[in-house]
Amino acid sequence: MLQDCNHNTWGAECKQACGDCRDNITCNAVVGVCDVGCDPGVYVTLDKPMCNQACPNGLHGYNCTQTCQVGICYGSDLCDKKTGACLEGCLFAGYQEPSCTLECCNGTYGLGCAYKCGACADGTPCNKSTGLCPGECDPGFVGDMCTEKDGALAPASIALLVIGILFLVAGILGVLFALWVYKK
Known part of the structure; x- marks a missing residue:
């Protein structure tokens, strides 16, 4: 006699744990497969159809079909198997974490866009890697990064x-x- 299993369990007496089914939908209570597919970061094989195989290194996403970006992540070219995010931050300054593929928003710069730009003239954005202003500073500010108050009256x-x-x-x-x- 078949019984209903609680969420994320299957099999005789519901003692088997489901794999990572897409959108947290429970697996088939009889055979344990994910009828809706797998969450990102895991996949199925013919011999293991339960959505419990982690993506191989260098791959991520649904069914592990996306390749990790090469040469943008600090530490290695490995990425988060679900999202593709760099695990240890960006290799280069001027890019937003965690993907390290989008430039810093205007007004920020540096590794992980962690710093605020100075007072560049006319609201001109600073260099997203270095924070240097491309031209003059707003009145009252001096220095390459326009962060020092002008002390002269x-x-x-x-x-x-x-x-x-x-x-x-x-x-x-x-x-x-x-x-x-x-x-x-």
Whole structure:
């Protein structure tokens, strides 16, 4: 007599574990095969049709039909058997993890796009590998990466500061004069 098995089990008394069936759908309760196919990262063979064979090194995806990208992953050309992601990060700066095939978004740079760009002029993106600004910096910033505050005051700023100090002194003198007149 055939009994219903709980999710992801099959066979007599439901003691056998299902393989990695696609979309977490349970396997056939009688023979254990995945009627809907396998999840990424595993495959079936004629002698082992249970979706429990890991993709061979260098392959990934559904039925292990996709090849890992060569020369982009740090440490080796092996990739995650399900997603194809680089296991130890990107080999080159300027690319987003985990796939290491997409350039950093504007405003970020470096290995794994882990750093923020400086204040490049007019919002120009920095070099995605090095972080260097391709031209000038926004006003108030200096350096190759436009991350250092410009410590020098512009002549106009100095003039405004002097005028402000003069008004402050004149105001204080005016108050002192008013107090002197009031006491007389």
